[in-house]
Amino acid sequence: MLTYKHKSATVFEFNPDANESQIVHAKNGRIPMHQFNHNWFTSRGQRVACKINAGFFNTSDLKNTHIGLVCTDGGFEEGWPTSAYECWLDKSNIMHVENIRDHPDNRGSIRGRFKWAITLGYSLVLNGKKDIRGQTGFPTGKTWRTLWGQKADKTIVLVIADNIDANESADLMLELGCVRAISADGGGSSQMEIDGQVIRETTRPLGTMLLVFAKPGEKVAKVQKKSSNEIVKDFIPVGRKNRPGLAMTPRFITIHDTGNTGTGADAKAHATYLNHPNTGVSWHYTTDSNQIIQHLPTNENGWHAGDGYSGTGNRQSIGIEKCINRDGDFNATVQITQWLVANLMKEHNIPIENVVQHNRWSGKNCPQTLRSQQNGWTNFIKGVIEKYNELFSTSKPDLYRVRVAGKQIGAYREQQSIVNEVIKALNSNEKLIEIEKV
Numbered sequence: 001m002l003t004y005k006h007k008s009a010t011v012f013e014f015n016p017d018a019n020e021s022q023i024v025h026a027k028n029g030r031i032p033m034h035q036f037n038h039n040w041f042t043s044r045g046q047r048v049a050c051k052i053n054a055g056f057f058n059t060s061d062l063k064n065t066h067i068g069l070v071c072t073d074g075g076f077e078e079g080w081p082t083s084a085y086e087c088w089l090d091k092s093n094i095m096h097v098e099n100i101r102d103h104p105d106n107r108g109s110i111r112g113r114f115k116w117a118i119t120l121g122y123s124l125v126l127n128g129k130k131d132i133r134g135q136t137g138f139p140t141g142k143t144w145r146t147l148w149g150q151k152a153d154k155t156i157v158l159v160i161a162d163n164i165d166a167n168e169s170a171d172l173m174l175e176l177g178c179v180r181a182i183s184a185d186g187g188g189s190s191q192m193e194i195d196g197q198v199i200r201e202t203t204r205p206l207g208t209m210l211l212v213f214a215k216p217g218e219k220v221a222k223v224q225k226k227s228s229n230e231i232v233k234d235f236i237p238v239g240r241k242n243r244p245g246l247a248m249t250p251r252f253i254t255i256h257d258t259g260n261t262g263t264g265a266d267a268k269a270h271a272t273y274l275n276h277p278n279t280g281v282s283w284h285y286t287t288d289s290n291q292i293i294q295h296l297p298t299n300e301n302g303w304h305a306g307d308g309y310s311g312t313g314n315r316q317s318i319g320i321e322k323c324i325n326r327d328g329d330f331n332a333t334v335q336i337t338q339w340l341v342a343n344l345m346k347e348h349n350i351p352i353e354n355v356v357q358h359n360r361w362s363g364k365n366c367p368q369t370l371r372s373q374q375n376g377w378t379n380f381i382k383g384v385i386e387k388y389n390e391l392f393s394t395s396k397p398d399l400y401r402v403r404v405a406g407k408q409i410g411a412y413r414e415q416q417s418i419v420n421e422v423i424k425a426l427n428s429n430e431k432l433i434e435i436e437k438v
């Protein structure tokens with residue numbers, strides 16, 4: 001049931017057949033993330049859809065010597081492979097994770113075949129399996145980590161994640177569907193920007209970044225924020241008026257929002273409020289964009305539904321308050337809440353139709369934010385169902401192998417990926433296309 005052990009991860013995915021990517025190397029000293037750009041693409045009207053930090057650099061050298069190999073724009077730029085692992089994108093957009101130095105032909109082995117290549121850190125996933133190699137000399141403990149990987153359908157997955165070690169990084173990339181993955185420079189260097197929005201920027205200037213480009217208006221990425229499932233328990237003290245302690249068997253889950261857009265009005269602030277001796281109201285969980293705090297055990301009731309002492313809302317439902325603080329990320333909060341609801345449904349055998357708005361019990365305009373968005377509530381419930389299926393459904397869609405002119409192109413579960421391959425083959429006049437259920 002536990003999916004993500006770390007605190008939070010931001011995941012950016014793109015199709016390298018549709019969107020170009022390139023390594024940018026700050027040659028004359030390291031520069032802050034926001035200064036990285038690639039004129040060839042941007043002067044042709046493309047925008048930078050994603051930036052993510054890349055390789056290690058020599059911090060004692062003001063000239064910014066990259067540690068290892070950097071190859072950009074299809075050419076060799078600087079350095080030689082080291083004992084660390086290289087990551088390179090070939091001209092068919094396959095991202096390789098390997099140690100080029102140990103290849104008999106050294107860097108000549110990729111000559112003429114790459115769009116970009118760079119020495120990063122250690123491997124995480126090779127051939128679809130967890131396989132951590134080349135980690136000697138690199139930090140592998142819990143910190144911020146930057147992870148790059150590729151799925152079998154070629155989708156490239158770029159991640160920054162907080163508070164994970166090498167082992168958890170490999171688990172995360174496997175869980176995201178990567179068949180190859182590598183760990184790049186992490187810690188204070190882990191930095192990312194998606195469509196101009198800073199996901200994380202530190203004061204540390206960087207030597208190299210990977211940039212992903214998109215045409216104007218083109219929507220590229222499936223961006224997900226994965227967040228903590230480590231529910232922090234901070235129970236209201238027994239005997240307080242907002243901890244009545246009446247036994248409850250939860251049959252419903254009631255969704256609220258806090259109505260407080262103030263800066264800092266996050267889950268922690270609400271826990272402090274509930275723990276105050278004068279507070280008369282209570283609920284079971286508060287979610288914000290980073291965490292979940294539990295205030296009451298789920299076999300006791302809280303006073304959150306406004307339907308009176310014996311009301312079904314107060315006496316038979318688990319109350320969840322979503323934070324809407326302006327310094328939080330509402331979409332991330334929604335996703336964390338959906339994760340929590342899915343888990344509570346499973347744990348207490350609560351059907352989706354019993355996941356309800358506070359409005360149902362008292363007529364209050366709550367959860368106000370979802371209620372005011374077009375299809376806000378419908379989409380919320382849809383997301384809960386998806387999350388539930390993702391976590392607990394045992395059946396996976398069938399896998400199909402696609403062969404073109406006798407050569408295997410890939411194996412896919414998504415129909416669209418199969419269709420894309422067929423169209424591509426037809427466009428290049430290949431007529432022998434075989435699709436076989438694996």
Ligand SMILES: [Zn+2]
Binds near residue numbers: 256257304358366367
């Ligand atoms: Zn409410």
